[in-house]
Amino acid sequence: xxxxxxxxxxxxxxxxxxxxxxxxxxxxxxxxxxxxxxxxxxxxxxxxxxxxxxxxxxxxxxxxxxxxxxxxxxxxxxxxxxxxxxxxxxxxxxxxxxxxxxxxxxxxxxxx
Amino acid sequence: xxxxxxxxxxxxxxxxxxxxxxxxxxxxxxxxxxxxxxxxxxxxxxxxxxxxxxxxxxxxxxxxxxxxxxxxxxxxxxxxxxxxxxxxxxxxxxxxxxxxxxxxxxxxxxxxx
Numbered sequence: 001x002x003x004x005x006x007x008x009x010x011x012x013x014x015x016x017x018x019x020x021x022x023x024x025x026x027x028x029x030x031x032x033x034x035x036x037x038x039x040x041x042x043x044x045x046x047x048x049x050x051x052x053x054x055x056x057x058x059x060x061x062x063x064x065x066x067x068x069x070x071x072x073x074x075x076x077x078x079x080x081x082x083x084x085x086x087x088x089x090x091x092x093x094x095x096x097x098x099x100x101x102x103x104x105x106x107x108x109x110x111x112x
Numbered sequence: 113x114x115x116x117x118x119x120x121x122x123x124x125x126x127x128x129x130x131x132x133x134x135x136x137x138x139x140x141x142x143x144x145x146x147x148x149x150x151x152x153x154x155x156x157x158x159x160x161x162x163x164x165x166x167x168x169x170x171x172x173x174x175x176x177x178x179x180x181x182x183x184x185x186x187x188x189x190x191x192x193x194x195x196x197x198x199x200x201x202x203x204x205x206x207x208x209x210x211x212x213x214x215x216x217x218x219x220x221x222x223x224x225x
Contacts, residue, residue: 100158105153
């Protein structure tokens with residue numbers, strides 16, 4: 001069964017460093033998303049991406065964040081200068097029609 | 113306001129019992145309602161997807177939406193130990209696409225063998 005793949009599964013970084021989280025969405029999907037889940041809290045929407053541009057972003061997705069689809073298969077989330085409060089599980093999701101979302105297993109980001 | 117409320121549990125029931133999980137919400141613009149299952153250290157897995165009010169059944173799972181009360185439910189029949197997980201409700205105004213999903217905090221369900 002097709003699935004969304006995320007790498008790495010764990011990422012440890014120092015505060016102020018840049019990180020790139022990588023995702024390979026399901027191959028025929030056109031809509032891509034990033035969500036995050038801080039430990040013990042709700043899954044939160046960050047950004048949606050369609051037709052090579054951002055469709056919508058939440059208040060969390062400030063200038064420190066950016067997304068890119070550098071080729072036909074990868075979708076990345078970059079955090080330019082990480083803060084302690086960026087520590088969370090980051091989930092990539094994709095959808096064929098923009099309705100049913102399928103999530104990856106996540107990248108656990110720890111900022112020290 | 114896009115608040116979604118969900119009792120975090122844990123909810124512990126014996127194997128074979130019927131489980132009822134619920135969420136309430138305040139935004140009357142929500143039209144699409146979903147239930148996801150999340151195992152520890154994994155991503156959410158879509159279980160049920162419904163539009164507007166009504167019932168939807170899929171195997172042992174039944175989803176109900178009552179928009180007039182702003183209340184949604186997931187019923188699990190003949191519960192199995194493998195159903196032990198965190199169940200997240202999620203909803204959106206436009207089908208989960210551009211405006212993103214708003215999640216509840218999740219209910220931790222334990223099915224005792």
